[in-house]
Amino acid sequence: MSTLELLPAVDVRDGQAVRLVHGESGSETSYGAPLEAALAWQRAGAEWLHLVDLDAAFGTGDNRDLIRQVTASMADMNLKVELSGGIRDDASLAAALATGCTRVNLGTAALETPEWVAKVIAEYGDKIAVGLDVRGTTLRGRGWTRDGGDLYETLARLDSEGCSRYVVTDIAKDGTLQGPNLELLKNVCAATDKPVVASGGVSSLDDLRALSELVPLGVEGAIVGKALYAKAFTLEEALAAVKP
Numbered sequence: 367m368s369t370l371e372l373l374p375a376v377d378v379r380d381g382q383a384v385r386l387v388h389g390e391s392g393s394e395t396s397y398g399a400p401l402e403a404a405l406a407w408q409r410a411g412a413e414w415l416h417l418v419d420l421d422a423a424f425g426t427g428d429n430r431d432l433i434r435q436v437t438a439s440m441a442d443m444n445l446k447v448e449l450s451g452g453i454r455d456d457a458s459l460a461a462a463l464a465t466g467c468t469r470v471n472l473g474t475a476a477l478e479t480p481e482w483v484a485k486v487i488a489e490y491g492d493k494i495a496v497g498l499d500v501r502g503t504t505l506r507g508r509g510w511t512r513d514g515g516d517l518y519e520t521l522a523r524l525d526s527e528g529c530s531r532y533v534v535t536d537i538a539k540d541g542t543l544q545g546p547n548l549e550l551l552k553n554v555c556a557a558t559d560k561p562v563v564a565s566g567g568v569s570s571l572d573d574l575r576a577l578s579e580l581v582p583l584g585v586e587g588a589i590v591g592k593a594l595y596a597k598a599f600t601l602e603e604a605l606a607a608v609k610p
């Protein structure tokens with residue numbers, strides 16, 4: 367069986383690594399310099415980093431220079447970066463890809479500019495993942511503040527356009543340490559043949575073991591945020607827990 371990939375998260379707001387609760391602006395807990403956080407995950411054995419420019423996602427500015435610096439440092443150490451937040455047009459996509467990230471994760475654009483997303487999927491293939499950020503089965507965009515349509519209709523559309531991968535976040539779970547939404551992940555895996563990266567709610571090594579059991583269904587990886595920052599377990603322990 368394949369090993370569940372683990373993607374420690376570094377979400378950047380106002381120059382700091384932060385964690386939010388339910389993705390709500392203003393709920394930040396700060397964890398210091400993003401580069402230090404990324405280096406800590408790299409030293410602990412991470413192969414991936416999920417790096418988010420939250421200001422760009424919320425439309426409150428951006429952390430582009432810092433994000434570029436973190437991505438370049440990680441790429442130098444052969445650590446793969448999935449880059450998210452505010453990638454919504456040709457210019458922001460070109461800037462994101464130029465950082466040396468392994469792939470980008472599009473959120474709002476998949477809901478608001480589907481023609482552009484179909485075009486870049488066709489052009490860039492598996493450099494593009496789509497983030498399906500949901501409350502129930504309703505997608506949310508613009509910093510998770512606006513409804514953006516039905517999860518399964520959008521998934522079918524993106525599948526038909528050749529989208530290579532989905533990052534599925536249950537907003538109700540994100541930042542809460544309440545455990546991942548395994549039912550949602552199973553339902554999404556049943557609706558697509560493409561790999562799924564799970565996001566939201568991981569709180570324990572048992573949660574990671576439960577996600578590992580979904581690997582045969584199509585769950586390829588899991589983003590881990592709050593649990594690592596809150597020291598519920600170490601990344602070394604997490605990597606050991608998901609080994610088949």
Ligand SMILES: O=C(O)c1ccccc1N[C@@H]1O[C@H](COP(=O)(O)O)[C@@H](O)[C@H]1O
Binds near residue numbers: 423452475510
């Ligand atoms: O990760 C978060 O906590 C988060 C909270 C609120 C909004 C977005 C968040 N993260 C990620 O941002 C991108 C979406 O950005 P955009 O809509 O493309 O600008 C997506 O990966 C979200 O999961």
